[in-house]
Amino acid sequence: MKRMMPCATRAFLWENDMSWQPNPLEEQRLEKLARLREAGIEPYPLRVERSHTTAEAIAAFEAAAEGDTVAVTLCGRLLSVRDMGKSVFADIADESGRVQLFLRRDDVGEEAHAHFRKLLDLGDFISASGEMFRTRMGEVSLHARGWTLLSKAISPLPVAKEQEVDGQVVRYSAFADLEERYRQRYADLAVNPEVRDIFRARARMVSALRRFMDDNGFLEVETPILQPLYGGAAARPFTTYHNQLKQELYLRISFELYLKRLLVGGYERVYEIGRDFRNEGVSFKHNPEFTQLEFYAAYWDYRDVMDFTERMLAAAARETLGTTTITFQGHTIDFGAAWQRLTMRDAIRQFAEIDYMDYPDATSLAKAIKDIGGEAPPNAPWGKLIDGLLGDFVEPRLIQPTFILDYPRDISPLAKSVPGDPLHVERFEFFIGGMEMGNAFTELNDPQEQRRRFEALQETFGKDDEERNPIDEDYLRAMRYGMPPNGGFGMGIDRLAMLLTDSRTLREVLLFPHLRERDE
RNA sequence: GACUCCGUAGCUCAAUCGGCAGAGCAGGGGACUUUUAAUCCCAAGGUUUUGGGUUCGAUUCCCAACGGAGUCACCA
Numbered sequence: 001m002k003r004m005m006p007c008a009t010r011a012f013l014w015e016n017d018m019s020w021q022p023n024p025l026e027e028q029r030l031e032k033l034a035r036l037r038e039a040g041i042e043p044y045p046l047r048v049e050r051s052h053t054t055a056e057a058i059a060a061f062e063a064a065a066e067g068d069t070v071a072v073t074l075c076g077r078l079l080s081v082r083d084m085g086k087s088v089f090a091d092i093a094d095e096s097g098r099v100q101l102f103l104r105r106d107d108v109g110e111e112a113h114a115h116f117r118k119l120l121d122l123g124d125f126i127s128a129s130g131e132m133f134r135t136r137m138g139e140v141s142l143h144a145r146g147w148t149l150l151s152k153a154i155s156p157l158p159v160a161k162e163q164e165v166d167g168q169v170v171r172y173s174a175f176a177d178l179e180e181r182y183r184q185r186y187a188d189l190a191v192n193p194e195v196r197d198i199f200r201a202r203a204r205m206v207s208a209l210r211r212f213m214d215d216n217g218f219l220e221v222e223t224p225i226l227q228p229l230y231g232g233a234a235a236r237p238f239t240t241y242h243n244q245l246k247q248e249l250y251l252r253i254s255f256e257l258y259l260k261r262l263l264v265g266g267y268e269r270v271y272e273i274g275r276d277f278r279n280e281g282v283s284f285k286h287n288p289e290f291t292q293l294e295f296y297a298a299y300w301d302y303r304d305v306m307d308f309t310e311r312m313l314a315a316a317a318r319e320t321l322g323t324t325t326i327t328f329q330g331h332t333i334d335f336g337a338a339w340q341r342l343t344m345r346d347a348i349r350q351f352a353e354i355d356y357m358d359y360p361d362a363t364s365l366a367k368a369i370k371d372i373g374g375e376a377p378p379n380a381p382w383g384k385l386i387d388g389l390l391g392d393f394v395e396p397r398l399i400q401p402t403f404i405l406d407y408p409r410d411i412s413p414l415a416k417s418v419p420g421d422p423l424h425v426e427r428f429e430f431f432i433g434g435m436e437m438g439n440a441f442t443e444l445n446d447p448q449e450q451r452r453r454f455e456a457l458q459e460t461f462g463k464d465d466e467e468r469n470p471i472d473e474d475y476l477r478a479m480r481y482g483m484p485p486n487g488g489f490g491m492g493i494d495r496l497a498m499l500l501t502d503s504r505t506l507r508e509v510l511l512f513p514h515l516r517e518r519d520e
Numbered sequence: 521g522a523c524u525c526c527g528u529a530g531c532u533c534a535a536u537c538g539g540c541a542g543a544g545c546a547g548g549g550g551a552c553u554u555u556u557a558a559u560c561c562c563a564a565g566g567u568u569u570u571g572g573g574u575u576c577g578a579u580u581c582c583c584a585a586c587g588g589a590g591u592c593a594c595c596a
Binding site: 023024025026028029080082083084085086087088089091100102104105106121122135136137139141155156157158159160161162163164170171172173174175176177178179180182191233234235236278280281283284286375377381383384387391407408410411412413427439457515516517518 | 521527529530532544545548551552553555557558559564565586587588589590593594596
């Protein structure tokens with residue numbers, strides 16, 4: 001509803017109906033907040049003492065000699081309380097881990113003890129001071145001599161109970177509703193530590209990729225996201241508008257045409273890690289905005305890029321997970337070995353049992369595809385039919401890392417032709433876990449040929465086809481100054497994160513995946 | 521965009537054929553000075569996503585809207 005409303009209506013709602021109304025649990029916490037203030041306790045103090053993280057405190061205790069006291073002040077979020085009356089056990093968690101507090105009335109005083117039991121809630125941030133010790137049950141804990149409120153939580157976090165069984169943490173009634181987890185990712189992260197781990201792994205992975213590029217002499221650059229023309233891929237763009245310039249702009253669908261301009265400028269190896277935007281459908285492997293790594297290397301061809309890709313992904317897996325053998329959705333995938341290399345024609349012959357070279361035009365190929373039970377959209381160009389065969393019959397079978405090379409020329413306007421073969425270009429895509437992971441080619445650097453390819457594309461895709469890219473005259477001008485021969489590469493970072501974190505959908509590796517707006 | 525399934529307490533889930541909407545956790549009151557899914561006692565918590573319809577009676581059946589999940593389409 002809301003997304004359909006004109007702005008004036010939305011402003012009205014904003015001012016009138018959309019304000020937060022506390023639920024009964026929140027009312028109770030607001031009452032506790034008031035009582036804390038009455039007792040002279042500031043619920044949101046400015047400054048905080050912390051001597052150790054919880055992990056450091058436990059390590060310091062384990063390292064200390066018998067009988068030495070390890071005095072600490074720890075900070076964290078209250079995640080569990082076991083109230084025994086005159087003594088209380090509680091768990092506080094910080095980013096390094098979790099530690100148990102042991103808090104006795106006789107140690108902290110009657111008032112602090114009562115306030116702890118009656119005015120604190122799960123989700124509150126506190127600090128606690130005392131000495132580390134080991135309980136009778138053997139758990140290294142903090143024997144608290146005092147505590148301080150750091151931040152009062154008004155809304156209850158969906159905290160789950162946990163039990164350790166054979167070293168495995170079993171959680172009961174975990175916060176699991178997918179929609180709420182994505183909409184309220186902050187709550188998801190706060191209560192589901194394994195979700196925090198996914199984004200740590202992703203960060204290690206991106207860092208490893210960046211280091212690999214840097215170590216191989218690539219220069220990291222940033223190119224425009226707001227572009228007057230879009231190109232470099234076949235996708236519908238998002239449009240936006242610059243008020244002062246009175247100019248329609250597109251959010252980029254790829255980095256390609258700008259990065260290759262930089263080769264004209266004299267850089268030999270450039271890369272960019274950033275966001276692309278494609279106005280297309282959403283699925284487990286598609287999000288309207290996604291992160292891409294693209295690089296271009298002068299004097300390389302697509303075989304050099306293949307060799308480099310193998311080494312790059314092995315390094316990413318090794319530095320993210322400590323191994324090049326990963327598990328993805330029940331499959332064991334090996335990044336370490338040399339990858340399989342199959343031409344597109346052989347792959348389709350093998351999996352779809354059709355040799356598209358027997359059908360040299362779109363009409364006869366479409367008929368052949370239908371004869372084997374495949375789908376052939378009307379008016380699709382020849383190359384697109386072939387790519388459809390690959391997607392339907394081959395892609396889901398490519399679990400181990402595989403290069404599919406030599407793509408149809410009519411759908412590859414930026415790649416150089418295979419010598420002596422007018423129908424194919426030196427292009428590969430690579431597939432892992434049944435997903436397309438990236439796309440690369442020996443880049444076309446002949447400006448006249450490039451113009452002919454752009455113009456042919458206008459014919460291939462009809463005038464009304466939204467995938468039809470506008471011709472980028474400035475890109476052609478750049479190429480006329482001379483572009484070194486080069487190999488280029490693009491890869492979906494989010495999909496690689498899926499693989500390395502064994503995530504079933506892209507949404508699990510995006511902190512804030514796109515969801516439809518909802519009236520609250 | 522199409523089809524299928526789903527939406528019940530803060531969280532996780534029940535509710536038989538259409539017959540008074542329940543439980544665990546969390547929260548509230550109480551007991552307990554080494555517990556760890558603490559335990560025990562008591563009380564409370566609901567516009568069953570929203571709006572219509574059928575019916576004596578709807579969480580349940582029908583229609584629509586909203587949101588989500590899945591499949592497909594789209595995605596060189």
